[in-house]
Amino acid sequence: MTTFLELLVNGISIGAVYALIALGFVIIFKATEVVNFAHASLLLVGGFIVAKTHESLGFWLALLLGLAGAAALGALIEFAVIRRANVVSHSILAIVTIGVDIVLTTELTRQIGTEVLALGDPWGSEVLHIGAVNIPLARIAALVTASLVIALFLLAFKYTNWGIAMRATAEDSETAALMGVRRGRVSMGAWAVAGALAALAALFMCIFPTPGLDRTVTATAMKAFPAAILGGLDSTTGALAGGLIIGVTESLVGGYQSELVFLGRGLGDVAPFLVMIIILLIRPAGLFGTRELARV
Amino acid sequence: MNVHDPGPPGDSGLTVRDLAVNYGPVTALRGVSLDVPRGAVVTVLGGNGAGKSTLLRAISGTLRFHRGGIGAGAVAFGGRRLSGASTSAVVAHGVVQVPEGRKVFARMTVEENLRAGALGARDRRAAAEARERVLTLFPVLAERARQRAGLLSGGEQQMLAIGRALMARPKMLLLDEPTLGLAPMMALRIADTVREINAQGTTVLLVEQNAALALSLAGHAYVLEVGRVVLSGPAAELAESDEVRRRYLGIGDDRDEALLSGAPSIRPALTRWTA
Numbered sequence: 001m002t003t004f005l006e007l008l009v010n011g012i013s014i015g016a017v018y019a020l021i022a023l024g025f026v027i028i029f030k031a032t033e034v035v036n037f038a039h040a041s042l043l044l045v046g047g048f049i050v051a052k053t054h055e056s057l058g059f060w061l062a063l064l065l066g067l068a069g070a071a072a073l074g075a076l077i078e079f080a081v082i083r084r085a086n087v088v089s090h091s092i093l094a095i096v097t098i099g100v101d102i103v104l105t106t107e108l109t110r111q112i113g114t115e116v117l118a119l120g121d122p123w124g125s126e127v128l129h130i131g132a133v134n135i136p137l138a139r140i141a142a143l144v145t146a147s148l149v150i151a152l153f154l155l156a157f158k159y160t161n162w163g164i165a166m167r168a169t170a171e172d173s174e175t176a177a178l179m180g181v182r183r184g185r186v187s188m189g190a191w192a193v194a195g196a197l198a199a200l201a202a203l204f205m206c207i208f209p210t211p212g213l214d215r216t217v218t219a220t221a222m223k224a225f226p227a228a229i230l231g232g233l234d235s236t237t238g239a240l241a242g243g244l245i246i247g248v249t250e251s252l253v254g255g256y257q258s259e260l261v262f263l264g265r266g267l268g269d270v271a272p273f274l275v276m277i278i279i280l281l282i283r284p285a286g287l288f289g290t291r292e293l294a295r296v
Numbered sequence: 297m298n299v300h301d302p303g304p305p306g307d308s309g310l311t312v313r314d315l316a317v318n319y320g321p322v323t324a325l326r327g328v329s330l331d332v333p334r335g336a337v338v339t340v341l342g343g344n345g346a347g348k349s350t351l352l353r354a355i356s357g358t359l360r361f362h363r364g365g366i367g368a369g370a371v372a373f374g375g376r377r378l379s380g381a382s383t384s385a386v387v388a389h390g391v392v393q394v395p396e397g398r399k400v401f402a403r404m405t406v407e408e409n410l411r412a413g414a415l416g417a418r419d420r421r422a423a424a425e426a427r428e429r430v431l432t433l434f435p436v437l438a439e440r441a442r443q444r445a446g447l448l449s450g451g452e453q454q455m456l457a458i459g460r461a462l463m464a465r466p467k468m469l470l471l472d473e474p475t476l477g478l479a480p481m482m483a484l485r486i487a488d489t490v491r492e493i494n495a496q497g498t499t500v501l502l503v504e505q506n507a508a509l510a511l512s513l514a515g516h517a518y519v520l521e522v523g524r525v526v527l528s529g530p531a532a533e534l535a536e537s538d539e540v541r542r543r544y545l546g547i548g549d550d551r552d553e554a555l556l557s558g559a560p561s562i563r564p565a566l567t568r569w570t571a
């Protein structure tokens with residue numbers, strides 16, 4: 001039972017982090033109809049900035065810089081690449097983001113090399129004991145921060161002018177333009193927010209129990225893709241649900257690996273994709289989505 | 297009848313000069329010129345595919361959403377050139393379009409739709425005033441404020457679409473077939489509202505297939521056919537002209553009407569044979 005509780009809390013914690021990534025992915029899709037395959041590299045850039053600057057700036061300032069850096073990079077990609085949405089199709093733009101991803105990831109993994117970079121977070125490897133249940137402080141911090149940021153995001157999406165402009169553009173970009181909404185701004189804003197969310201996710205993916213930021217972090221980040229897709233590529237609620245489903249599945253399957261060994265090793269890593277495929281077979285538009293992937 | 301003083305020619309109203317519009321290889325408008333003096337209601341009549349929506353898109357700067365563009369000519373409002381400007385700049389200059397088919401944001405609430413309408417206007421106080429005005433004009437929108445716009449009736453959606461456009465405090469309103477698909481009573485209701493909006497000082501360019509209704513609202517009218525202006529004049533005169541009566545008001549000699557109705561020739565012919 002304690003194992004189960006520990007696995008569950010860990011799963012929810014990592015699921016909330018996946019939800020951060022998936023949310024960014026979803027708002028980019030909503031604002032620009034582009035599937036952003038460069039998302040993992042935004043995350044890598046954010047984490048890399050924190051890793052390289054925390055010693056001189058201190059953790060909190062480094063984190064701020066990481067968030068800002070990833071946001072700026074997102075905005076830059078939008079400005080330099082996605083603004084062309086009027087001349088080329090969305091599928092071509094998605095392929096262009098693969099190119100952007102390859103360039104950024106190659107350069108950064110070259111710089112990281114075989115190192116494992118610490119991010120200098122204040123939570124270290126401390127473990128919180130609640131009865132018989134042991135949870136690392138870093139996982140609690142991830143859960144609390146991610147929940148707060150997601151709540152803040154959803155409130156902004158629902159109540160601010162920014163959120164209304166985003167939703168109006170997502171629903172009907174021509175009519176939104178007739179309201180005076182500037183599509184370029186909406187789209188750039190979405191990319192910047194997505195970048196910042198990804199950088200925050202990078203932090204929580206690279207602290208305890210993970211030893212630090214290394215070149216494999218983009219592979220871990222890829223698990224947020226099934227989260228976004230199974231929730232529904234155009235649904236913020238879906239991103240949330242998808243993140244949690246993937247996080248909990250991965251944690252439970254990983255934790256009970258020994259009992260499930262007849263299904264093969266490394267099942268924890270494959271499980272998110274299996275869950276995604278099963279859900280898409282039943283609901284092709286994802287749990288909360290309105291658009292099928294075939295339209296992308 | 298609502299005949300307005302046109303004022304000095306070109307005075308700060310909308311002017312369209314020798315406008316040509318293409319969608320790729322398709323030419324949808326050619327050599328179209330028209331004037332909407334400030335404070336007036338002007339209507340553009342024409343059947344399906346005549347180019348009415350294209351004209352409004354050229355004014356509001358939304359042709360690019362349809363892979364279209366202005367080939368020649370110019371559009372200006374209040375002496376400022378609108379052709380070539382972005383849609384948000386056109387809105388900022390006070391020209392706001394209510395699109396054909398209403399296009400309310402169906403997944404958003406009525407209240408959120410109205411807020412969306414004010415996104416182009418920066419002034420918060422002004423937005424609050426505009427909201428008051430809209431809710432006075434359409435009290436039903438206040439009752440339905442928290443409902444999803446997609447659940448409204450067609451007439452209510454049209455009211456929301458007009459109300460949403462008024463949130464930007466336009467100097468000029470472009471209406472694309474606002475009575476399309478509405479029951480006659482609701483169409484009259486919308487017409488009354490347009491009259492009232494105009495009386496409060498907003499210039500109106502109304503595009504319609506419902507000629508009787510549009511001519512009763514407008515001071516001046518243009519008739520568009522296959523992308524060209526074929527007739528224009530004071531609305532009262534056009535309403536009396538034989539051609540308009542036959543073709544757009546459905547009044548006149550039966551045989552001529554069938555021949556001239558512009559519909560594919562087989563069906564009118566068939567009805568004559570069976571008659």
Ligand SMILES: Nc1ncnc2c1ncn2[C@@H]1O[C@H](COP(=O)(O)OP(=O)(O)O)[C@@H](O)[C@H]1O
Nearest residue numbers: 319322324343344345346347348349350351362
């Ligand atoms: N996106 C488009 N691409 C190509 N042709 C178009 C497009 N939109 C309209 N047209 C053509 O332009 C002409 C005028 O259309 P439109 O302005 O919609 O007419 P109306 O509003 O009077 O019914 C029609 O012949 C139509 O087929």
Ligand SMILES: [Mg+2]
Nearest residue numbers: 348349350396
């Ligand atoms: Mg039309």
